[in-house]
Structures are given as C-alpha cells and as structure tokens.
Amino acid sequence: MSAPCCYILDSDVFIEAARRYYAFDLVSSFWQTLVEQARNGRVQSIDRVKAEIDRGKDDLKEWANGDFHQWFLSTAQPDVIDAYRQIINWAHKQTQFIDAAKAEFSRAENADAWVIAYSMAKDFVIVTHEIYDPSIRRKIPIPNVCRALGVKDVDTFQMLRELGVRLG
Numbered sequence: 001m002s003a004p005c006c007y008i009l010d011s012d013v014f015i016e017a018a019r020r021y022y023a024f025d026l027v028s029s030f031w032q033t034l035v036e037q038a039r040n041g042r043v044q045s046i047d048r049v050k051a052e053i054d055r056g057k058d059d060l061k062e063w064a065n066g067d068f069h070q071w072f073l074s075t076a077q078p079d080v081i082d083a084y085r086q087i088i089n090w091a092h093k094q095t096q097f098i099d100a101a102k103a104e105f106s107r108a109e110n111a112d113a114w115v116i117a118y119s120m121a122k123d124f125v126i127v128t129h130e131i132y133d134p135s136i137r138r139k140i141p142i143p144n145v146c147r148a149l150g151v152k153d154v155d156t157f158q159m160l161r162e163l164g165v166r167l168g
Contacts, residue, residue: 007159008119009034009045010128010142011052011111017156018060029167031063037163038071045072046118048111075114077121084117090149091140098137105140112142119151126153 022030037043050072053064132143146153
C-alpha cells in the first residue's frame with residue numbers, strides 16, 4: 001500500500017513520544033526519522049502544534065525549535081481558515097458533546113481543530129493518539145471529527161508502517 005502524500009502530526013504524537021516510548025536519550029532514530037520524512041515532504045505539522053510544544057521547557061521544545069522548526073506550517077491560509085470555520089460550526093451543532101467540550105475544542109490555543117482544518121484543506125492524513133469514541137461527551141476527539149467529516153487519521157505506528165520505517 002502506498003503512503004499518502006503527507007502526514008500532519010498532532011501535538012500528542014510529539015509529546016507522548018518524547019515523554020514515553022521514544023525518549024530522546026533512548027530512541028534518537030525516531031526523531032531523526034521524522035526529520036528525514038519531513039525533508040522528503042511526507043511528515044509535517046502546524047504552527048498551532050508548535051505553540052503547544054513551546055509551552056514546555058524540555059528536549060522536545062529544543063528539538064522542535066531546532067531540527068524540526070521549518071516543518072511547522074502556517075495555518076494562516078484562506079483554505080485552512082475556511083475549513084476551521086466549518087469544523088467549529090460542525091462541533092457546535094453536535095448534541096453529543098457538552099458545552100464545556102465545545103468551548104475547549106474552540107479555544108484558540110487548542111491545536112486540535114486546526115490540525116483537522118489543515119488536513120481537510122490540504123487532503124493530508126492526521127497522525128494522533130486520540131481514539132474514536134462514539135459515546136464520549138466531555139471531549140471532542142480528533143478521530144470523531146475526522147470520521148464525521150471524511151478526514152483520514154492514523155496513529156504513529158500506522159504512519160511508520162505506511163512510510164515503511166523500521167526503527168532499531
């Protein structure tokens with residue numbers, strides 16, 4: 001199976017990897033692979049994700065501002081902004097989610113809707129560790145929105161498989 005043209009990484013992909021299973025001091029090849037795949041035009045993220053990463057004071061922030069900085073793409077594009085409006089309007093019409101979930105999803109500092117908007121506008125695949133949950137009310141998971149709006153999402157491991165990456 002051929003991989004899509006590009007994957008857009010959600011904040012949790014970077015944060016979970018750095019804090020848990022691909023720590024910089026243990027699996028540096030993961031981080032090198034992300035840069036290589038970005039150079040090849042296959043892996044990117046967005047400015048809103050970088051802003052979330054920049055809130056930390058750790059190796060991830062240093063790596064994001066050094067090795068990966070040029071692959072955090074701007075969301076200030078008309079097609080992305082239009083997609084963002086559609087996503088926010090969709091979210092607020094859903095009776096499944098409580099008002100606090102809708103408010104959190106719509107916060108300017110929350111990258112989730114922007115990740116979806118960028119992927120929707122550019123026809124990219126979202127990489128996230130969030131899981132589809134048809135009965136959740138307290139949060140609006142990225143995969144729930146993706147399923148409703150026809151945007152593909154995968155987790156980190158599926159992305160690595162689709163890219164043919166082998167770490168080790």
